[in-house]
Amino acid sequence: MIPVSVYKGKDVALFGLGRTGISAAKALTAGGARVHAWDDNEVTREKAEAEGLTVSDINKMDWQKFSALVLSPGVPFKYPEPHRVVKMAQMVGVPVVGDMELFARAVAELPTHARPKIIGITGTNGKSTTTSLIGHILNKAGRDVRVGGNIGVGVLDLKAMNANSIYVLELSSYQLDLIDSLRCDVAVFLNVSPDHLDRHGGMQGYVAAKSRIFRNQTQADTAVIGVDDMRTQILCTRLAAENTRRVCPVSADMALGRGVSVLDGVLTDSLSGHAEASVDLSSARALPGQHNHQNAAAAYAACQALGLDASEIVDGLNTFPGLEHRLESVGMVGEVAFVNDSKATNAQAAEQALRAYPNAFWIAGGRAKDDGIDALEPHFENISKAYLIGDSMKEFSEVMKGKAKTQNCQTLDVAVTAAYRDALESGIKNPVILFSPACASFDQFKDFEARGHAFKNEVHAIQMDAKKKTKIA
Incomplete structure (x- = not known):
């Protein structure tokens, strides 16, 4: 844990008792603050109390005594309109901060020579892969690295800071909206496409939040x-x-006179203005596709900025195991390969998967985003067949009508069975069944992780059935 002492001896309101809220409450308490924590959900409050926190109904308290409101990133800050606790704070001039700002202030309290290095990563797609990749490269090179933020462990639950430590932090637009003093030694902004626009008042607000x-x-x-x-x-x-x-x-789309680029699977370091290193990414098996090549280029540049040499970075790229639910190879049955890309919750992410695996037997659908899959139309002709599930099934079927073979399956188990059967009968060499939904999961699953595990369970069942048939034969 990283104690936060900036509010020592002061009263702090905290709203939202999910993962980041609980870690922030503990960090503030450890730093000597009097924390008044609340969540509108009774079950969530009970979980927080089970974690040892004291829950107080801040709605009934005198807000003029609070030195800050710590807001969980999932709670609306500005749009579509500020949450009522934000309005209460603003009425009496109480500053609103998030867990990343608390971390930043804990860093600022240290003497300059004792502060850690901070690498922040944001973007619409690829944040988690790039964050984990940078962490892996640094760890492989023997650095004291801690990875967290919007991925895995909340920032304040990471190990306490020292001068040699490096914090590699995934930063969502929600978290960035709540920072004021965070300074990243290396700040990575991968890409931007429409997402969470309701929480930022449109595209301009979304880009502005990311740019923070x-x-x-x-x-x-x-x-x-x-x-x-x-x-x-x-x-x-x-x-x-x-x-x-x-x-x-x-x-990963063009050669750069000064920068890091990847073309045809070869990474070129021209940060000095001329080519210093050339790296064949074919050995980096967990980084297939153009979007992963951009992630690799960003990780290379970030690690180079911290002083790693090319050989250390390449070693990390080649040994990176990849992330679960992100173009994850989950096994084969005969020549049929199964790829789990459940994290592809929008069309832009699914597009990268379709680029990486042309002619795939594509399983897609769920709760569609506002822009649907219209942007994927150029790739429809390269799909062997699409197997549609979830709330978006009929909508996607209409969009793809006459442009690709489709089958309405409604549920994931039916889709996996149908795709496997068709892949076997297709005559295609090394066919790929690609689960890249291009949708949110909430129509049939708790989250994209649960959806990905369900897909892997279906694949496992097929593998076990194939083994039984082999033994009988």
């Missing part, structure tokens, strides 16, 4: 920016013109 990752950087710091979409290209140009930090563009 560069807040407080100095000439000593590095900004790593993916330039494969127009909005991040513009941002990269603006930051370079400001000349207030080192800017490293990365791309």
Whole structure:
């Protein structure tokens, strides 16, 4: 745990007792604050009490005594409208902060020579893979690295800081909206496409929230920016013109005169203005596809900024095991391969999967995002067949009508069985069954993890059945 003593001896309101809320309450208490924690959900409050927290109904308290409101990132801060506790705080001038801001203030309280290095990673897609990849590379190189934030362990639950430690933090737009003083030694912004727009008042607000990752950087710091979409290209140009930090563009779509790029599976380091290293990514088996090549380029640039040499970085790239539910190879039955990409909750993420596995037997569907799958139309002709499930089944079937073979399956088990049968009968060499839903999971599953595990259970059942048949034969 990282104790937060900035509010020592003061009263702090805290709203939202999920993972980050509980860790923030414990960190503040450890730092000497009087924490008044609340959540509207009774079950959640009971879980917090079981964790040893004292729950207080802040709705009935005098807000003028609070020095801050600590808000969990899932609670609306500005849009579609501020939550009532945010309004209460604003009425009496109580500042609203999140767990990342608490972490930043804990860092700022240390002497300059005792502060850790911080790498922050954001973007619409690829955050978790890039965060884990950077952490893996640094760990493999023998660095004292701690990985968390919006992935895995909450930032304040990570090990206490020292001067040699490196914190690699995934930062969501919700978390970034609540920071003020966080300074990243290396800030990575991968890409941007429409997502969570209701929480940011539209695309402009969403990009502005993501861009806060560069807040407080100095000439000593590095900004790593993916330039494969127009909005991040513009941002990269603006930051370079400001000349207030080192800017490293990365791309998996074009060669860069100065930056890190990947073309045809070969990574080129031209950060110095000419090619310093060339790396064949074919050995990095957990990083297939163009989007993962951008992740690899960003990880390379970030680790290079912290002083790792090319051989250390390449070793990390080649040994990275990948992340569960993100283009995860989950096994084969005969020549049929199964890929679990349950984390693909929007069309942009599914597009990367379809690029990585053309001619796949594609399982898709769930609770559709506002933009649906219209953007995937250029890839429909490269799909062997689509197996549609969930609430979006009829909508997606209409979109794909006349453009690709489809089958309405409604449930995942039916889709996996049908896709496996068709893959066996297709005559295609090494066919791939790709589960990349392009949708949220909440129509049939608790979350994308539960959905991914359900897919893997279906694959396991097919594998066991195939083994039994082999033994009988």
